Each structure stands twice: as structure tokens, then as C-alpha cells.
Amino acid sequence: MSGFFSWLPGQKKTNSRDVAKDRLQLVLVQDRVNLSAQQIGEMKDELIEVISRYVEIDRDGIDITLTRSGRQSRLTADIPILGARH
Amino acid sequence: MSAVVITVTSGKGGVGKTTATANISTALAAMGKKVVAIDADIGLRNLDVVMGLENRIVYNLVDVVEGTCRLRQAMIKDKYLPELYLIPAAQSRDKTALTPGDMIELTNQMREDFDYILIDSPAGIEQGFKNAIAPADRVLIVTTPEVSAVRDADRIIGLIEAEGKYSSDLVVNRVRVDLVRRGDMLSTEDVVDVLAISLIGVVPDDESIIISTNQGRPAVLQNGSLAGQAFRDIAARLTGQTVPFMELDGHDSFMKRLSKLFKL
Incomplete structure (x- = not known):
């Protein structure tokens, strides 16, 4: 994600090629699943909500990302479980 | 003989579809192949001027489909x-004057007499694109190393894959070696990495294209044109030859070209 945030003021200047590639990767993931960044955010929130109904999860350690490998899109969720729900 | 139908498309306009179609068609014909180039961009015709044939037009694609003339009469x-x-x-009609079925029928009539039929697709993903793609055995997707062009190419690749019957290859056009070197342009590797389809050509940004378009004489007919060489390489790859990609990112490109020249 460092590339994605590097355009922010005060960050180290990255060349525009890297910025272009990062932006492209992000927009293509959204295009391919036909969801906006906001909808993807909502999907993640709902996913977390459903899982936390069953188990206690570590909300700070959650990593849910949409990625592409080749021409396939993939949703990867890494959600640390603290223990059983009481 | 049974022709291979190759559709040249891109999604985004202005990335060089027509230039690519004219140059690849001309290069294939210069290799001794029998070639027809079809301009499927109804209402925005341009392949004629790029090939320098605009003064010889009597009939057109829609005339053939509507039976106003015979196929041979529209072939310049x-x-x-x-x-x-x-x-x-x-020029005075629009894309609704054709259907995908018309394009399949038309190309089938020509398959026996030619080696290659190239179709210059209009930009976009609407009817005109669907007409152009319908008879294709292969698809060449032209893009430039820009976010907007690559994004549109990705969309087109998705649509073609959904049809499930085409083999598509990528042409990266207008690569600026100086910008790639200083990190201000997506490299060919970046574009291939993102789109994940096979690469068939890398064409440098080259002023000889502008000059040759001014003259109506495709750059592949000029010996000194780098872009012309890149299009000749694409034509050779289409015929099944293995041609190494032009060295466009490295500092030793001049030496590599020299050594290629002397077949070292």
C-alpha cells in the first residue's frame, strides 16, 4: 500500500510510473467485480460482522483484500480469531 | 486457402487501431500474402486515408451488405x-447499418481467396465493436502505456473472453523509451503484467508514423522507421515466425539493433 499513499503531501516522491500502476491495479479490481470502492468497503464490513457473530475476532488484525492473479479476481480474508464467543 | 480473420480493437479511441491495421495489413502483403483490410468504423472512416486510397472509393462496406454493388466492386x-x-x-451511415451476421457472411465469402482478412474496429464496446469482433479468429488489442487506455483494454479483454472463442494478443503502441527510463511511463512489462494476455508487439512512439500518415503511405514501407519495423515484426509473428522483441527499455538498444542488422 505504500505506493498507493505516496502521493500524499509529506510522503517521499515516487515516480509517476509506480503511481500509474498502483492506480491501474486498484481501478481494474473494482471494474472487474463491478463494485465501487465504497461497496467493497461495505462488503468487508458485513463480512466482519457476520463472522464476529460466531467467533471473537481481533479487529485490528483483519486484512481483507481484493487482488488479481492473471485474469482472475480473488477475495482474500485474513481474520485473526481471539477465541469462542461467550 | 482459408483466410485468418484478425480484428484490431482497443476500447479507447485514438490509441492507433487504424494505424496498426494499415501497417500490419501492408506488412503481410509485402511478405507475399493475399490481404484484405476492412474498415468497420461506419460513419468515421479513416483506414482509406491512412492507406492513401481515399480518392479511389466508389462503393463501401454497407453497399456490399445491402446489395448495392458486388463484393469485388467495393474492394480497392x-x-x-x-x-x-x-x-x-x-461515411454517411451509422453502425446500425451492419449486423454481426453481415460481417460473418461477408468474411466467409472472402476466406477462400485470401490469406488474411484484417478488420479495423471502431472504438467503444457497442454495436460497432460487436460487428467487428463477430467473424474474428484472432483479436489484436491495441493499447498505449496510459492508465485510461489500459483500463479500456482490460474491459475489452473481459468482453472477448466472455464470448469464449477468441485468442487475443496485445500490441503496446506509442512507447516512449525516454519516459519509461526515467520512470514516468508504464513499461511494456507493467502493461502485460496488469492485463495478463500474451504480447505480440511493442511499437515505439515514432514521428515517422505522423509523416507516413500525412503522406498516406504506411510506415512499414519505409526502411528507416522504427515503428515500421515493429509493425513488420508483428506481421511476421502473425504468420508464425519467432521474432525477438525490439529492445526499447535498455541503453544497449543501438548495439542490439546493429548486431541484428549484421545477423550476429
Whole structure:
């Protein structure tokens, strides 16, 4: 994600090629699943909500990302479980 | 003989579809192949001017489909090469004058007499694109190393894959070596990495294209044109030859070109 945030003021200047590639990767993931960044955010929130109904999860350690490998899109969720729900 | 139908498309406009179609068609014909180039961009015809044939048009693609003329009457013989023909688009009509079925029928009528039929697709993903893609055995997707062009190419690749019957290859056009070197342009590797389809050509940004378009004489006919060489390489790869990619990112490109020249 460092590339994605590097355009922010005060960050180290990255060349525009890297910025272009990062932006492209992000927009293509959204295009391919036909969801906006906001909808993807909502999907993640709902996913977390459903899982936390069953188990206690570590909300700070959650990593849910949409990625592409080749021409396939993939949703990867890494959600640390603290223990059983009481 | 049974022709291979190759559709040249891109999604985004202005990335060089027509230039690519004219140059690859001309290069194939210069290799001794029998070639027809069809301009499927109804209402925005341009392949005729890029090939320098705009003054010879009597009939067009829509005339053939509607039966106003015979197929042969709409085929314009190229100025430079004996086995190259152009079927121009209609200028005063729109894309609804054609259907995908028309394009399949038309190309089927020509398959026996030619080695290659190239179709210059209009920009976009609407009817005109669907017409152009319908008869394709292969698809060449043209993009430039820019976010907007690559994004549109990705969309087109998705649509073609959904049809499930085409093999598509990528042409990265207008690569600026100086910008790639200083980190201000997506490299060919970046574009291939993102789109994940096979690469068939890398064409440098080259002023000889502008000059050759001004003159109506495709750059592949000029010996000194780097872009012309890149299009000749694409044509050779289409015929099944293995041609190494032009060295466009490294500092030793001049030496590599020299050594290629002397077949070292």
C-alpha cells in the first residue's frame, strides 16, 4: 500500500510510473467485480460482522483484500480469531 | 486457402487501431500474402486515408451488405502492393447499418481467396465493436502505456473472453523509451503484467508514423522507421515466425539493433 499513499503531501516522491500502476491495479479490481470502492468497503464490513457473530475476532488484525492473479479476481480474508464467543 | 480473420480493437479511441491495421495489413502483403483490410468504423472512416486510397472509393462496406454493388466492386486495390485490398467504411451511415451476421457472411465469402482478412474496429464496446469482433479468429488489442487506455483494454479483454472463442494478443503502441527510463511511463512489462494476455508487439512512439500518415503511405514501407519495423515484426509473428522483441527499455538498444542488422 505504500505506493498507493505516496502521493500524499509529506510522503517521499515516487515516480509517476509506480503511481500509474498502483492506480491501474486498484481501478481494474473494482471494474472487474463491478463494485465501487465504497461497496467493497461495505462488503468487508458485513463480512466482519457476520463472522464476529460466531467467533471473537481481533479487529485490528483483519486484512481483507481484493487482488488479481492473471485474469482472475480473488477475495482474500485474513481474520485473526481471539477465541469462542461467550 | 482459408483466410485468418484478425480484428484490431482497443476500447479507447485514438490509441492507433487504424494505424496498426494499415501497417500490419501492408506488412503481410509485402511478405507475399493475399490481404484484405476492412474498415468497420461506419460513419468515421479513416483506414482509406491512412492507406492513401481515399480518392479511389466508389462503393463501401454497407453497399456490399445491402446489395448495392458486388463484393469485388467495393474492394480497392492498394497503390503499392498487388495483393492488398481495402474495403472502406460508409461515411454517411451509422453502425446500425451492419449486423454481426453481415460481417460473418461477408468474411466467409472472402476466406477462400485470401490469406488474411484484417478488420479495423471502431472504438467503444457497442454495436460497432460487436460487428467487428463477430467473424474474428484472432483479436489484436491495441493499447498505449496510459492508465485510461489500459483500463479500456482490460474491459475489452473481459468482453472477448466472455464470448469464449477468441485468442487475443496485445500490441503496446506509442512507447516512449525516454519516459519509461526515467520512470514516468508504464513499461511494456507493467502493461502485460496488469492485463495478463500474451504480447505480440511493442511499437515505439515514432514521428515517422505522423509523416507516413500525412503522406498516406504506411510506415512499414519505409526502411528507416522504427515503428515500421515493429509493425513488420508483428506481421511476421502473425504468420508464425519467432521474432525477438525490439529492445526499447535498455541503453544497449543501438548495439542490439546493429548486431541484428549484421545477423550476429
